[in-house]
Structures are given as structure tokens and as C-alpha cells.
Amino acid sequence: MSGATARTVTETGCHDLPVLYERGQHEVFCGLTSIVWLHRKIQDAFFLVVGSRTCAHLIQSAAGVMIFAEPRFATAIMEERDLAGLADMNDELDRVVGRLVERRPDIKLLFLVGSCPSEVIKLDLGRAAERLSRAFAPSVRVLHYSGSGIETTFTQGEDGCLAALVATMSSAAAEAAPSLLVVGALADVVEDQFRRLFDALGIERVGFLPPRRADQLAGIGPKTRYLLAQPFLADTAKALERRGARPIEAPFPLGAEGTTAWLEAAAAAFGVPAERVDSVTEAGRERAARAVERHRPALGGKRIFFFPDSQLEIPLARFLVRELGMEAVEVGTPYLHRAQLERELALLPPGTALSEGQDVERQLDRCQAAKPDIVVCGLGLANPLEAAGMTTKWSIELLFTPIQGYDQAGDLAELFARPLDRRTRLEV
Amino acid sequence: MQLTVWTYEGPPHVGAMRVATGMQGLHYVLHAPQGDTYADLLFTMIERRDHRPPVTYTTFQARDLGKDTAELFKDATRAAFERFQPEAMIVGASCTAELIQDDPGGLARALQLPIPVVPLELPSYQKKENWGAAETFYQLVRAFAGPLAPPPGSPARAPNPEPSVNLLGPTALGFRHRDDVREIEGLLRELGVRVNVTAPMGARPRDLQRLPEADANVVLYPEIADVAARWLERTFKQQTIRTVPIGVGATQDFVREVAALFGLDPAPVLATARSRLPWYSRSVDSTYLTGKRVFVFGDATHAIAAARVAAKELGFTVVGLGTYGREFARDVRAAAAALGLEALISDDYLEVEQAIAAAHPDLVLGTQMERHIAKRLGVPCAVISAPVHVQDFPARYAPHMGFEGANVLFDTFVHPLMMGLEEHLLQMFREDFEFHHEAAPSHLGPAAKAAAAPPDPAPEVAVVDTVVWTAEAERELKKIPFFVRHRARNNTERFAKERGVGRITVETLYDAKSHFGR
Numbered sequence: 001m002s003g004a005t006a007r008t009v010t011e012t013g014c015h016d017l018p019v020l021y022e023r024g025q026h027e028v029f030c031g032l033t034s035i036v037w038l039h040r041k042i043q044d045a046f047f048l049v050v051g052s053r054t055c056a057h058l059i060q061s062a063a064g065v066m067i068f069a070e071p072r073f074a075t076a077i078m079e080e081r082d083l084a085g086l087a088d089m090n091d092e093l094d095r096v097v098g099r100l101v102e103r104r105p106d107i108k109l110l111f112l113v114g115s116c117p118s119e120v121i122k123l124d125l126g127r128a129a130e131r132l133s134r135a136f137a138p139s140v141r142v143l144h145y146s147g148s149g150i151e152t153t154f155t156q157g158e159d160g161c162l163a164a165l166v167a168t169m170s171s172a173a174a175e176a177a178p179s180l181l182v183v184g185a186l187a188d189v190v191e192d193q194f195r196r197l198f199d200a201l202g203i204e205r206v207g208f209l210p211p212r213r214a215d216q217l218a219g220i221g222p223k224t225r226y227l228l229a230q231p232f233l234a235d236t237a238k239a240l241e242r243r244g245a246r247p248i249e250a251p252f253p254l255g256a257e258g259t260t261a262w263l264e265a266a267a268a269a270f271g272v273p274a275e276r277v278d279s280v281t282e283a284g285r286e287r288a289a290r291a292v293e294r295h296r297p298a299l300g301g302k303r304i305f306f307f308p309d310s311q312l313e314i315p316l317a318r319f320l321v322r323e324l325g326m327e328a329v330e331v332g333t334p335y336l337h338r339a340q341l342e343r344e345l346a347l348l349p350p351g352t353a354l355s356e357g358q359d360v361e362r363q364l365d366r367c368q369a370a371k372p373d374i375v376v377c378g379l380g381l382a383n384p385l386e387a388a389g390m391t392t393k394w395s396i397e398l399l400f401t402p403i404q405g406y407d408q409a410g411d412l413a414e415l416f417a418r419p420l421d422r423r424t425r426l427e428v
Numbered sequence: 429m430q431l432t433v434w435t436y437e438g439p440p441h442v443g444a445m446r447v448a449t450g451m452q453g454l455h456y457v458l459h460a461p462q463g464d465t466y467a468d469l470l471f472t473m474i475e476r477r478d479h480r481p482p483v484t485y486t487t488f489q490a491r492d493l494g495k496d497t498a499e500l501f502k503d504a505t506r507a508a509f510e511r512f513q514p515e516a517m518i519v520g521a522s523c524t525a526e527l528i529q530d531d532p533g534g535l536a537r538a539l540q541l542p543i544p545v546v547p548l549e550l551p552s553y554q555k556k557e558n559w560g561a562a563e564t565f566y567q568l569v570r571a572f573a574g575p576l577a578p579p580p581g582s583p584a585r586a587p588n589p590e591p592s593v594n595l596l597g598p599t600a601l602g603f604r605h606r607d608d609v610r611e612i613e614g615l616l617r618e619l620g621v622r623v624n625v626t627a628p629m630g631a632r633p634r635d636l637q638r639l640p641e642a643d644a645n646v647v648l649y650p651e652i653a654d655v656a657a658r659w660l661e662r663t664f665k666q667q668t669i670r671t672v673p674i675g676v677g678a679t680q681d682f683v684r685e686v687a688a689l690f691g692l693d694p695a696p697v698l699a700t701a702r703s704r705l706p707w708y709s710r711s712v713d714s715t716y717l718t719g720k721r722v723f724v725f726g727d728a729t730h731a732i733a734a735a736r737v738a739a740k741e742l743g744f745t746v747v748g749l750g751t752y753g754r755e756f757a758r759d760v761r762a763a764a765a766a767l768g769l770e771a772l773i774s775d776d777y778l779e780v781e782q783a784i785a786a787a788h789p790d791l792v793l794g795t796q797m798e799r800h801i802a803k804r805l806g807v808p809c810a811v812i813s814a815p816v817h818v819q820d821f822p823a824r825y826a827p828h829m830g831f832e833g834a835n836v837l838f839d840t841f842v843h844p845l846m847m848g849l850e851e852h853l854l855q856m857f858r859e860d861f862e863f864h865h866e867a868a869p870s871h872l873g874p875a876a877k878a879a880a881a882p883p884d885p886a887p888e889v890a891v892v893d894t895v896v897w898t899a900e901a902e903r904e905l906k907k908i909p910f911f912v913r914h915r916a917r918n919n920t921e922r923f924a925k926e927r928g929v930g931r932i933t934v935e936t937l938y939d940a941k942s943h944f945g946r
């Protein structure tokens with residue numbers, strides 16, 4: 001696929017793709033998991049989960065090898081005496097936060113992250129955050145959101161976190177110049193690339209949410225146009241709109257086509273002429289097309305099956321089908337946010353099988369029956385599927401690796417090509 | 429409420445999963461929200477299991493609360509029974525389900541499944557993983573062997589014609605359990621003792637009914653098997669073998685204990701030079717191990733065993749001993765007291781880090797957590813205990829128990845340290861130009877230079893320096909071989925700070941050397 005054709009979005013798909021709705025065992029992490037990348041992104045923020053030993057163990061297991069000296073996340077583990085009412089939960093929380101703030105004077109922003117246990121016992125973290133914000137003003141601001149498994153899956157934790165941040169953005173003056181807000185955590189390298197591209201397009205006032213430091217939070221108002229960089233941010237989008245910002249509808253910046261369409265949408269919203277977009281993106285488009293092309297022999301014609309996990313599944317399927325010639329057997333997603341994914345759905349070939357929610361046992365049956373060439377799934381399923389003869393790609397890597405933008409399109413393709421390549425090399 | 433950065437143990441239901449996953453034909457239905465399914469990856473990724481753990485999670489959501497979580501549990505249990513056709517089930521609640529009080533045991537009973545269903549009560553807000561494993565194993569043993577209990581006052585059981593024991597404690601995700609079991613089975617076979625049942629690992633629920641047939645129970649991992657073994661001892665008058673065979677001395681004690689119990693002659697098994705550790709430790713190259721300062725931390729069993737091996741079999745000086753497992757804190761305290769130490773009983777990672785830094789060890793024997801601490805402090809480390817990491821499941825046979833285990837321990841404890849002869853030569857030629865201060869140990873290869881230079885800078889820990897080095901003292905310091913220079917620098921600074929000396933001169937350096945010298 002050449003660079004030129006990659007950027008033209010042709011809506012060959014059908015808006016009413018069949019969706020299989022499943023309700024059974026979900027095999028997806030909860031929203032606490034997103035702390036693992038969010039704390040790397042916001043460099044002066046601390047994430048304090050108010051939960052159980054299970055919550056602490058989940059984050060630690062998901063973080064895997066990423067053990068830091070003293071990470072900027074921790075868990076306030078509730079104990080029997082808290083639940084039995086022997087200790088006042090709010091006093092306990094104040095004590096824990098006090099100790100933390102004293103220990104970590106570098107912390108400017110503290111998130112209290114709700115968990116299933118804190119929600120079931122109806123611990124009011126909103127009030128706690130207000131109280132603690134007052135207590136530690138002005139050095140530390142305290143916010144809260146839910147990362148619980150009864151309310152959120154995996155990437156939705158980021159949605160909750162960003163929505164909480166939106167509430168604290170300053171109001172832009174009514175006469176402020178129009179500004180662009182790019183929403184969704186991106187690797188710093190990707191963010192910098194996009195910043196350069198927006199610069200070249202002449203879009204001057206560009207903010208990123210989340211910012212790298214808490215005090216770099218952009219202002220917001222009716223002149224703010226927001227552009228989602230991640231597909232799992234429905235609540236954040238709502239919060240932004242409540243603050244007057246208006247959306248820029250676009251597919252997501254995965255692959256050459258997605259990135260171009262995403263930039264074009266922003267450019268159009270800011271009145272940048274099409275020729276300028278063309279010339280600014282030309283080099284990137286070509287590089288991306290070349291890099292992607294290298295993986296076409298390995299991936300073209302291969303059949304892919306997505307277990308629901310990161311909510312990136314639909315944009316990924318679009319990229320793999322349209323730019324690499326793969327065939328999507330089933331595209332599972334924990335939630336199908338139609339409002340955010342409309343442009344993406346339109347690009348999927350008619351008849352693409354979507355599934356929302358999960359019954360992992362039945363889905364495994366379907367997967368075994370379909371015999372796909374590669375399966376995208378969570379860490380719990382990967383080795384058992386490999387042992388059953390399938391080739392897999394762990395979805396969590398898609399959150400930890402820079403994959404958006406032109407210069408990562410090849411890397412993104414390679415993430416899928418590598419497991420297949422490995423299979424062909426091994427003779428054991 | 430406890431502020432926790434890293435945890436040594438998961439919640440108790442993870443302990444139950446370790447038992448269920450180690451066994452065959454047992455299925456666990458866990459009332460839990462979706463995020464708790466992360467626990468599967470412990471088994472499929474860390475242990476590289478090729479099957480999912482036999483666990484069904486109900487994955488209830490907020491909208492189910494107060495409506496039909498109980499119904500959800502029943503549906504999930506029924507569906508799991510139909511799909512997996514297990515021989516038996518265990519059912520229970522995770523931390524969240526414990527709060528909604530659906531009574532998984534009662535709900536499962538109401539389904540009247542045609543198989544035994546064992547309910548588990550694992551208090552998530554009080555207990556942890558090892559306790560959960562021990563409790564689960566105990567409940568299973570009771571459920572299956574309990575009905576065979578002889579009535580009170582029955583005569584003592586007659587010994588089997590061929591001595592036999594059960595091996596109790598190995599589970600899925602256990603630290604070297606896979607290889608320890610093979611090693612100990614072999615040892616027992618040589619002694620002429622038959623292994624009746626090994627459990628939980630590898631056993632089916634119905635195998636647990638055969639537990640009473642053995643003469644004795646070997647408690648390989650007290651953290652997991654002690655409760656069940658005590659119950660078996662009371663109920664079936666079985667003997668209990670409690671020596672944990674880690675290290676040469678402990679393995680010999682174990683052999684003697686088993687032999688004495690059955691009136692067997694231990695001499696043939698003890699006579700053969702079974703382990704290379706004693707000779708390797710006596711060979712001159714090992715002189716350099718003498719008095720190396722070692723900090724030991726882990727689960728109680730492995731920490732106590734490693735301390736004994738370090739002190740008695742390698743000639744190290746144990747400068748710290750501790751455990752995160754409070755259940756066996758008493759044993760660790762006693763072991764520490766015997767070494768003239770006060771045990772560190774803590775599951776607070778930061779407290780452990782502080783204690784290690786304060787002890788200035790040359791080597792840390794710990795868990796994966798201590799490996800990170802040691803890396804930050806620039807101290808070598810060997811892993812001796814859970815919590816586990818993918819590296820703790822080596823492809824090769826690498827038990828820690830038995831005579832082969834002692835060989836593994838020798839290599840594991842010694843290899844992170846400088847090779848003996850090499851250290852000696854470096855000492856002799858320390859002024860030589862090729863041993864300049866940037867040279868790396870030859871066993872790390874030429875590429876090690878950059879990697880061996882500063883230990884990973886801790887990304888988020890500030891280092892405060894309040895003493896200054898005179899240029900002359902700095903130059904003198906550089907003459908000290910690089911592998912002890914780090915310690916020399918720290919010791920000198922510590923010495924200076926303790927005495928309120930702000931400027932370190934050559935004199936201070938040598939004063940410190942004589943102070944810390946040994």
C-alpha cells in the first residue's frame with residue numbers, strides 16, 4: 001500500500017457490524033492496571049490504591065519486571081480492624097496519606113484510586129480527596145477516581161484518571177485563541193513527534209492530557225477542541241464536553257492511514273489547508289508505508305483473533321486488515337463505545353465479527369474452532385494457547401510500547417509479525 | 429490500614445489457587461471481580477504452565493451487586509462442573525466477595541452436585557497467601573481423609589511392612605518445589621522408604637484418601653503443610669518428619685531422622701560423598717569466602733536453612749536474618765538468636781531495605797524483592813525463597829533440597845561473589861595498570877565494563893553526601909581494587925560521619941580500614 005493511498009479514508013464498512021454480546025467469565029485486568037503506565041507518564045503524580053492485598057498484588061504482577069526503587073504507586077491495604085469499625089477508615093486513610101506525603105516531598109498530585117473493596121463498603125474517596133487536598137494545600141493536590149474491577153476494565157482506569165484531571169483544568173478565558181487538546185497517555189517519544197507535526201501544521205496551542213507534570217495541565221473552554229489519541233476514554237470525553245470542549249471526530253493514530261486521518265481531522269478543525277497537510281505528512285507517510293510494507297509478506301492473508309482486553313482491538317484490527325492485508329476472524333472488546341469508535345467501525349470490512357463483553361470459555365471454544373494464525377490475548381491465556389499450538393501476541397505490550405504515529409507504524413506491525421517469525425524459526 | 433509498596437505474599441485465595449493448580453482433577457470456583465483473574469498469569473507466565481489454572485471466576489460487576497451475585501455464583505459453579513467434570517471442587521470468596529457475604533459454600537451445597545465440594549473460608553483482610561495455601565490443603569485433607577478417621581481409643585496403627593511416607597507441601601508456583609520433590613523422592617527410595625502420596629502437587633482429590641496409609645508425613649514446606657500434618661498426626665497417629673533437608677547438614681539430619689523412625693541404617697546413604705559442597709567449601713579457593721557478611725531474608729523455612737548453610741557450610745558471617753512470614757516468626761527468632769542476631773520480622777519492603785543497607789552485607793540471600801534491593805545497593809544477591817520470578821523456574825534440574833540441592837546452593841551463593849583465586853590475584857596486583865579502577869572482573873567479560881561500573885542508579889532515591897574526600901584520599905581509594913572499593917568508600921564515609929569528621933584524608937581512610945578490618 002503506497003503512502004498516498006494510505007491516507008485516504010474510504011468507508012467501505014458497514015456501521016451495523018454484527019456484535020456478539022457475551023456475559024460470562026471475563027478474563028481482563030481491572031482499571032488499577034493502568035497505574036503501571038500512568039505513573040510513568042505523569043512524573044510528579046502518586047497513585048494510592050485504597051484496597052486489599054489482592055489489589056496490591058495485581059499491580060505488582062502486572063508491573064512484572066518494572067520494579068522501581070520506590071515506585072510512585074502504593075496500596076493502602078484495608079485490614080480487618082478497619083472493616084470491623086475498630087479504626088475509623090477515614091482517620092486511617094489520613095494517617096497513611098500523611099506518612100506518604102512526608103516521605104515523598106516530590107509528589108505534587110496524589111490520586112486516591114478506588115477499588116472493589118473500597119466501593120463495596122462505600123468509602124467516600126471523593127470527600128477524602130477534598131479533605132486531604134485542603135490539608136495539604138498548596139503543595140499537594142489530591143484527586144480520586146475508580147480503578148475497581150466491578151466498575152472498570154484495564155484501560156478504563158486511564159479513562160477515570162483523565163476524567164478526574166479534566167475537572168481540575170483551569171477555565172480558558174472566553175476570548176482565548178482556539179486550542180487543541182490531545183487526550184490519552186502516549187509515550188513521550190510519540191507525544192514529541194505529534195507536537196512537531198502539529199507545529200508544522202501551524203496549530204500552535206496544543207496541550208496533551210495527561211501532561212508530563214501536574215502543573216502543565218492545559219486550560220479548557222469552548223474554544224478547546226479535543227482529539228482522542230486512545231479509544232477507551234468515553235468518560236473523559238464526556239467530562240471534556242461538560243467543560244465546553246468540542247470533539248474532533250477521527251479514527252485513532254495507529255498505522256499510516258489512521259495517523260493521517262487523525263492529523264487531517266485536527267487540521268480540518270483548525271482550518272489548515274489540505275495541501276499543507278499533504279506536504280507536512282508526506283515524509284512520515286512514506287516512512288510508515290515503507291516500514292509497514294516490510295511486514296506484509298509475514299502478515300498478509302493471515303487470520304487474527306482478538307480476545308477482549310485493551311479496547312484497542314478495533315483500531316488495531318482496522319490497521320492490520322487495511323494496511324497489512326490480514327483477516328480479522330473475531331474482534332473482541334470489553335466495551336464497544338460506539339460514539340468514540342464510529343470512524344473506526346466504518347473502516348472495518350463488512351461482516352467483521354465483533355464481540356463485546358466475554359465468556360472466556362466459549363470464546364476459547366470459538367478460537368480453537370477458528371484456528372486463527374495469531375491470537376491477541378491477555379497474559380493469563382497466552383501460554384496455554386501457545387501450548388495448544390496457536391501463535392499469540394500479549395495485548396499488554398500494546399500499552400507499554402510506543403505504537404501510535406507514523407514512526408511507530410512499522411514497530412506496531414512488527415509486534416504481530418515477531419511471534420509468527422519465531423514460529424517459523426523454531427525446530428524444537 | 430497498611431501502606432504497601434510491594435508485597436511478599438498475595439491474598440489467601442492465591443494460596444488456594446496454588447494448591448488447586450498443583451493438584452489434578454480439582455476445580456476452584458472463586459467468587460471474585462474480573463480484575464482478580466490476573467492471578468492466572470502467575471501460573472501461566474511466571475511458572476510457564478501450559479494450562480490455565482483450574483479456576484473459574486464469577487467476575488461480578490457493580491450492576492450485579494445486591495441483585496444476583498449469588499445467582500451468578502451458582503451459574504458459574506454449575507457451568508464449571510459441566511465443562512470441566514472435576515473429581516471435586518473447592519469454592520470460596522476473594523476479598524471483594526467476602527464483603528458481599530454470598531456464602532459460596534452454602535450456595536454450592538444447594539446445587540447438590542454429585543461430587544465433593546469443599547468450602548473455603550479465607551479471611552482476606554487478615555491472612556495471606558501461605559496461610560491460604562495451608563488452610564486450603566488442610567481443608568482438603570480433612571474432607572477426604574477425615575471420614576476414614578479411626579474412632580477415638582482405637583489401638584495404634586500397625587506399621588506397614590515396607591516403610592512409607594507422604595511428602596506434604598509442594599504446590600504450583602512453589603520455589604523449586606518441582607525439583608525438590610524429585611530429589612527427596614530419590615533420597616527416600618535409596619533409604620528403602622516408599623512415597624505413598626505426594627500432595628498437593630500431583631495428587632488427585634481421591635489420593636488424599638490414601639494419606640492415612642503411610643507411616644509418617646514428611647513436612648517439606650511447613651508454611652503449607654504444617655497444619656495438615658499436625659491434623660494427620662492427631663487423627664491417624666502418624667509420625668511427622670520435620671527436618672527440612674536444605675543444605676548438607678540438614679539433609680544428613682533428615683536422613684538420620686527418617687532412618688531412626690523406621691529402624692533403618694542411614695550409613696550407606698550418608699557414607700557416599702553425596703554432595704560436592706563439603707569439599708568445595710574446604711578447597712583453598714574458598715578461603716576467600718571466610719567471614720563474608722551475608723544478609724538472609726525469605727520465607728521462614730528457606731531463610732533458616734540458608735542461614736545455616738551460609739554460617740556452617742560456607743563459613744560466611746550471617747549479619748541479618750529475617751522473614752516476611754509471621755506464622756513461623758518464632759522459629760526464625762530462635763535461629764537468629766543462635767547466631768547472635770535479632771530477627772527481622774516484617775513484610776514491609778522498605779523496612780527490609782533499610783535493614784539490609786544498615787547491615788552492609790557482602791551478599792544478600794533473599795527473594796526477588798531483595799534482589800532488587802541488592803541491585804540498588806550494589807551488593808551481589810542470590811534468590812533462595814518465594815516470592816518467585818520466572819527465573820526461579822530454571823529449565824535445568826535445580827533443587828534446593830537434598831544433596832544435589834546442596835551443590836546448587838554452593839553455586840548459587842558463591843557465584844555472585846568474586847571468584848576466590850581471581851580476588852587474590854587482583855589484591856596482589858592492585859597497583860598494576862591493567863587493574864586500574866575501571867577494570868571489571870574478568871568473569872563478567874570485556875563487555876562488562878560499562879555494566880559493572882556504577883550499580884543501577886536508583887531512579888527515585890536521593891543520595892545525600894555530607895562528607896568530602898580530599899583529592900589525596902580519593903587517589904588512595906582508587907588504588908583499592910574496584911570490587912572492594914565501593915565498600916571501602918561506604919565504610920570510610922560511615923566511619924567519618926559517626927565521628928563527625930567532615931574531610932576524609934588518607935589517614936581517615938586507613939583509620940576506617942583498621943576499624944572495620946578483619
Ligand code: SF4
Pocket residue numbers: 030031032051052054055056058114115116117147148149150461462463464523524
Ligand atoms: S478487581 Fe477489584 S479487588 Fe481485584 S484487584 Fe482489581 S480493584 Fe482490587
